[in-house]
Amino acid sequence: MSTSITTAATSSPTNLIEQSKRLAAFQSVTSHLLPFPNYTRIGIGSGSTVVYVVEAISTLLPATTLSTMAFYPTGAQSEELIEAAGFNLQYINKLPPGALLDVCFDGADEVDPALNLIKGGGACLWQEKIVATSSRKFVCVADFRKISPALGTQWTKGIPIEVLPLAANRVLGELERMGSINPKIRPGLPGKAGAIVTDNGMWIVDAPFKPLKVEGTSDREKGEWQVDELADALIKIPGVAEIGLFYGKNGKELREAEGGAQKPVEAYFGMEDGSVKVLSA
Numbered sequence: 416m417s418t419s420i421t422t423a424a425t426s427s428p429t430n431l432i433e434q435s436k437r438l439a440a441f442q443s444v445t446s447h448l449l450p451f452p453n454y455t456r457i458g459i460g461s462g463s464t465v466v467y468v469v470e471a472i473s474t475l476l477p478a479t480t481l482s483t484m485a486f487y488p489t490g491a492q493s494e495e496l497i498e499a500a501g502f503n504l505q506y507i508n509k510l511p512p513g514a515l516l517d518v519c520f521d522g523a524d525e526v527d528p529a530l531n532l533i534k535g536g537g538a539c540l541w542q543e544k545i546v547a548t549s550s551r552k553f554v555c556v557a558d559f560r561k562i563s564p565a566l567g568t569q570w571t572k573g574i575p576i577e578v579l580p581l582a583a584n585r586v587l588g589e590l591e592r593m594g595s596i597n598p599k600i601r602p603g604l605p606g607k608a609g610a611i612v613t614d615n616g617m618w619i620v621d622a623p624f625k626p627l628k629v630e631g632t633s634d635r636e637k638g639e640w641q642v643d644e645l646a647d648a649l650i651k652i653p654g655v656a657e658i659g660l661f662y663g664k665n666g667k668e669l670r671e672a673e674g675g676a677q678k679p680v681e682a683y684f685g686m687e688d689g690s691v692k693v694l695s696a
């Protein structure tokens with residue numbers, strides 16, 4: 416289902432893309448936090464779009480509501496963001512067994528019509544997946560560039576895969592055998608030698624594949640995959656810690672009460688014309 420909401424551009428950023436991210440962030444927070452002031456545990460993802468989610472929470476929620484809330488980061492960047500906003504910072508490893516976050520907001524690198532996602536452009540995918548699946552609801556916030564007919568169409572750098580460093584070359588070989596086109600270990604800072612190291616001490620391999628089908632036939636001999644098939648195969652490669660495909664059942668199918676969904680219940684996209692497009696599970 417898709418709806419389009421027109422929102423007055425209240426934002427200060429002059430750049431169209433930044434403005435779109437901010438519009439989507441304000442709309443998502445309005446729809447998922449304002450009607451539910453009883454929510455107490457909020458997951459905060461990583462990347463440039465969640466900066467506006469935190470701004471929206473700061474701006475839109477009354478101080479009395481904010482004082483009852485705890486915020487759970489998905490890595491060092493979002494930890495700093497939560498602290499800088501003056502929010503109550505908590506950690507997912509302290510969440511009691513069986514407890515869930517009420518909602519988690521996070522960005523994405525690419526979103527297909529079934530709300531499968533590519534994430535990990537910022538190398539935070541592992542903690543992002545843990546926080547999303549520890550939430551009753553995962554809400555994706557993005558700009559218009561992330562809308563895609565098939566994963567791998569817009570985000571052509573490849574599927575980010577978090578790997579144990581000593582297994583990286585072995586994983587690269589396995590990916591090539593599966594039809595990935597020139598998979599690579601992601602380098603660290605420009606001008607510096609060595610691979611990027613994640614918050615978990617791992618490396619990232621970026622594995623481009625032909626655009627991934629949501630359903631229908633696929634021919635693996637030609638390197639064609641369906642999202643779920645590829646994800647199931649990638650996660651089984653020894654040395655792979657986590658993959659940047661968020662796939663499977665959505666929150667509505669899995670029941671909000673139980674959490675566990677990698678896919679969002681809704682994705683908000685700030686559009687070029689100042690509207691916000693919402694894709695629902």
Ligand SMILES: O=C(CO)[C@H](O)[C@H](O)COP(=O)(O)O
Pocket residue numbers: 460461462463464465521522523524533534535536537538539540543
């Ligand atoms: O998955 C991520 C980081 O690992 C981010 O959510 C994704 O890269 C989107 O980032 P941005 O909001 O900056 O476009």
